[in-house]
Amino acid sequence: MIHPKISDFVGNESSRKKIVEWLKKWSDGTKPLLLVGPPGVGKTSYVHALSREFDIDLIELNASDTRNKNLLAQVVYPIFSNSSLTGRKFLLFLDEIDGISNREDSGGLDFLIDLFKEPSIRVIMAANKSNEAIKKISKVSKIVTFSPIPPRLSMLYLDRILKLQNASMNEENKIAVVRNCFGDIRSLLNATQAMKAGYTTIKNPILDIDVENMIGKFFSAKTFDEALDIVQRADISYSDPRFGQSSEDRRKDVLGAFFSSIVMSKIDIATLAVLLDRLSELDVILGRSLAMRNWKILKYFSLILTKSLFYESRNKFIRYNRYSIGFENMGIFSRAQGLRKTLRTLAEYFHTSRSKFGSFYFEPLKQVLSRSGHYEDLIRSTITSEKEADVMIREIARTNDKEDKQ
Amino acid sequence: MPQVEAKNLSDLMWVEKYRPIKLDDVVNQKEIVESLKNLMKEPAEMPHLLFTGPAGVGKTTTALCMSRQLLGEDWKRDTLELNASDERGIKMVRERVKEFASVFKIRTSEKEERKFRIIILDEADEMTSEAQTALRRIIEDSSETTRFVIICNYLSQIIEPIRSRCAIFRFKRIEKEIIENHLKSLCKKEGLKYDDKAISQIFESTNGDLRHSINILQTASVMGSVSVSNVQASLGLTGKSKVSEIIKMAMSGKFNDARVKLLELTAVYGMSEFDFLKYAYEAVYSLKLSHPEDFASLIAEYDYRLTHGSHPEIQLTAFLAQLSRIGTKQ
Numbered sequence: 001m002i003h004p005k006i007s008d009f010v011g012n013e014s015s016r017k018k019i020v021e022w023l024k025k026w027s028d029g030t031k032p033l034l035l036v037g038p039p040g041v042g043k044t045s046y047v048h049a050l051s052r053e054f055d056i057d058l059i060e061l062n063a064s065d066t067r068n069k070n071l072l073a074q075v076v077y078p079i080f081s082n083s084s085l086t087g088r089k090f091l092l093f094l095d096e097i098d099g100i101s102n103r104e105d106s107g108g109l110d111f112l113i114d115l116f117k118e119p120s121i122r123v124i125m126a127a128n129k130s131n132e133a134i135k136k137i138s139k140v141s142k143i144v145t146f147s148p149i150p151p152r153l154s155m156l157y158l159d160r161i162l163k164l165q166n167a168s169m170n171e172e173n174k175i176a177v178v179r180n181c182f183g184d185i186r187s188l189l190n191a192t193q194a195m196k197a198g199y200t201t202i203k204n205p206i207l208d209i210d211v212e213n214m215i216g217k218f219f220s221a222k223t224f225d226e227a228l229d230i231v232q233r234a235d236i237s238y239s240d241p242r243f244g245q246s247s248e249d250r251r252k253d254v255l256g257a258f259f260s261s262i263v264m265s266k267i268d269i270a271t272l273a274v275l276l277d278r279l280s281e282l283d284v285i286l287g288r289s290l291a292m293r294n295w296k297i298l299k300y301f302s303l304i305l306t307k308s309l310f311y312e313s314r315n316k317f318i319r320y321n322r323y324s325i326g327f328e329n330m331g332i333f334s335r336a337q338g339l340r341k342t343l344r345t346l347a348e349y350f351h352t353s354r355s356k357f358g359s360f361y362f363e364p365l366k367q368v369l370s371r372s373g374h375y376e377d378l379i380r381s382t383i384t385s386e387k388e389a390d391v392m393i394r395e396i397a398r399t400n401d402k403e404d405k406q
Numbered sequence: 407m408p409q410v411e412a413k414n415l416s417d418l419m420w421v422e423k424y425r426p427i428k429l430d431d432v433v434n435q436k437e438i439v440e441s442l443k444n445l446m447k448e449p450a451e452m453p454h455l456l457f458t459g460p461a462g463v464g465k466t467t468t469a470l471c472m473s474r475q476l477l478g479e480d481w482k483r484d485t486l487e488l489n490a491s492d493e494r495g496i497k498m499v500r501e502r503v504k505e506f507a508s509v510f511k512i513r514t515s516e517k518e519e520r521k522f523r524i525i526i527l528d529e530a531d532e533m534t535s536e537a538q539t540a541l542r543r544i545i546e547d548s549s550e551t552t553r554f555v556i557i558c559n560y561l562s563q564i565i566e567p568i569r570s571r572c573a574i575f576r577f578k579r580i581e582k583e584i585i586e587n588h589l590k591s592l593c594k595k596e597g598l599k600y601d602d603k604a605i606s607q608i609f610e611s612t613n614g615d616l617r618h619s620i621n622i623l624q625t626a627s628v629m630g631s632v633s634v635s636n637v638q639a640s641l642g643l644t645g646k647s648k649v650s651e652i653i654k655m656a657m658s659g660k661f662n663d664a665r666v667k668l669l670e671l672t673a674v675y676g677m678s679e680f681d682f683l684k685y686a687y688e689a690v691y692s693l694k695l696s697h698p699e700d701f702a703s704l705i706a707e708y709d710y711r712l713t714h715g716s717h718p719e720i721q722l723t724a725f726l727a728q729l730s731r732i733g734t735k736q
Binding site: 255259263269270272276277279283286287288291325332343348350351354355356357362363367369371372379381 | 416419665670677716
């Protein structure tokens with residue numbers, strides 16, 4: 001672990017300056033600071049460095065502590081008394097404040113806001129993203145924003161670290177490390193350290209495997225690590241078909257691709273049942289993290305996916321398939337597409353849901369209409385949209401054709 | 407057929423043609439109708455209403471009759487019908503209710519005498535509990551201008567805060583004799599002969615669902631006559647039979663045929679995945695298996711996964727694959 005001095009930091013100069021100013025000018029009643037910015041740009045480290053530089057005792061609470069009212073009071077109140085007794089300066093640092101929630105940290109948020117109305121201790125908070133809690137807190141504090149470190153500065157920083165550690169790295173790897181860290185200095189340091197420790201296969205940040213290749217290579221991979229590497233390098237997306245997908249989303253949809261490939265391959269039902277059960281479990285993990293906007297879970301997803309599908313799917317010769325049904329059944333999609341609006345209109349007309357209409361009305365309606373001599377007029381006088389009516393008329397003609405044949 | 411030629415689909419389809427227009431004509435819900443009529447005497451004091459009960463016993467019809475009687479000739483303009491099972495999230499409810507309420511505000515400035523508008527929210531038990539929580543706010547925010555009639559099959563799936571804001575009416579299942587007499591009277595009105603056995607067959611298969619019964623009756627009649635064999639054929643066309651066909655296919659190892667049929671049912675017919683599992687549950691019991699409890703827990707498991715997962719097709723296909731595996735083992 002490297003403990004940087006305040007002169008070691010790169011990027012966000014004006015923001016850092018604001019913090020120093022704030023600390024120098026601080027007096028009773030000064031609003032607390034709220035540092036907002038992406039992870040790994042130095043918010044926390046900078047506060048640590050400052051406390052060393054200015055010889056201030058740092059009291060830190062972060063998201064892993066429960067921050068309910070009682071706990072906060074236990075920490076905060078002694079600071080008042082101690083600071084007057086010992087003459088020491090204290091800085092209360094509340095990290096990952098966006099993780100405070102109204103429910104679990106019962107009363108914690110209100111306690112803080114109350115405290116900040118008449119601040120009598122130095123308080124700095126840090127957050128990654130804005131949410132309801134942050135909005136409330138920002139009203140009673142001064143905001144300082146941090147941005148990702150630009151690549152040029154990241155490279156400068158990397159060079160300096162390498163020099164300091166007496167290490168070297170070739171140009172290609174350096175570019176890969178910088179590009180991979182997306183302005184996050186912490187992840188840059190971790191990657192550098194990993195390389196130093198002999199982990200030389202720096203992952204190319206370019207997602208260089210498309211979905212089709214991912215499926216092919218995953219199922220023919222010799223080892224678990226190889227399969228995992230393939231998923232991690234694949235250009236895929238985690239999307240939720242229930243909320244609409246573009247054709248690009250649909251093609252890149254990782255679970256969709258595994259599903260259609262598995263289900264269309266010729267494997268025994270026992271294996272199929274196991275693999276589909278695993279996919280279904282993966283889908284629950286995905287669905288829940290998307291619904292809860294808990295994106296950070298997704299970084300484990302490729303590992304969980306590989307773990308659940310790898311061992312059972314060896315030597316099954318599963319190949320990529322974009323669609324879950326064969327060519328001969330593709331008509332289902334176009335028919336579904338065509339009928340969708342018509343069925344919605346009809347469901348409303350019959351005061352029922354689309355599902356109930358499809359289950360209990362559609363067939364009777366078709367039967368009755370197909371035996372009525374003037375079904376075209378009937379449909380047109382009920383469904384105002386010409387297009388939607390056309391679809392229904394075609395559907396009835398289809399029903400008639402089918403019955404003639406029988 | 408001696409009937410007058412129909413002009414549109416609601417003349418044509420008996421469920422609409424014979425849907426009661428006045429509250430007094432609603433079949434077999436006398437007590438509910440009487441107390442609703444009492445409430446309607448003081449429209450300004452009317453609470454929100456919650457109708458609960460099995461399918462096809464007149465919940466939606468009662469709501470529509472009430473709306474018609476309360477709001478007069480413009481009732482359609484002032485009634486918003488929403489179906490929660492089409493859109494399980496809260497977004498559509500919020501947007502459409504907001505829109506509906508804002509139109510009302512413009513008109514009140516013209517000092518029109520209308521006291522409020524009515525929102526009929528059907529199949530509300532299909533909403534997620536988050537959506538219901540949001541709904542509770544919407545009900546409060548718009549209660550000055552709007553009365554809600556919330557309709558559900560299962561009261562237990564409506565969150566307590568909504569239940570406590572509504573007057574609850576429990577619709578009862580319609581008895582055999584009443585359904586059969588009603589179906590027979592429809593036949594008379596349409597000038598049709600019927601087989602008594604066919605009529606009781608309809609009741610047995612639809613379990614007191616009058617709407618479903620009328621659809622079956624009419625389908626059988628256009629097939630030629632209301633006979634046992636035509637009733638059987640009509641029953642075979644319903645979504646429930648299709649589900650049970652898919653279950654049988656899967657269990658006999660025809661996994662691929664089953665999942666293609668499933669896709670057709672959900673994509674083309676628009677049957678919701680949740681309804682699929684609901685009918686699958688009924689089908690599994692009627693299949694008279696040796697260990698129905700295994701299937702019940704499998705269905706429960708997949709119902710849970712369907713609720714939380716993001717790919718409904720993966721969930722239901724995986725479900726069919728489990729059935730296939732069990733089926734081929736037995």
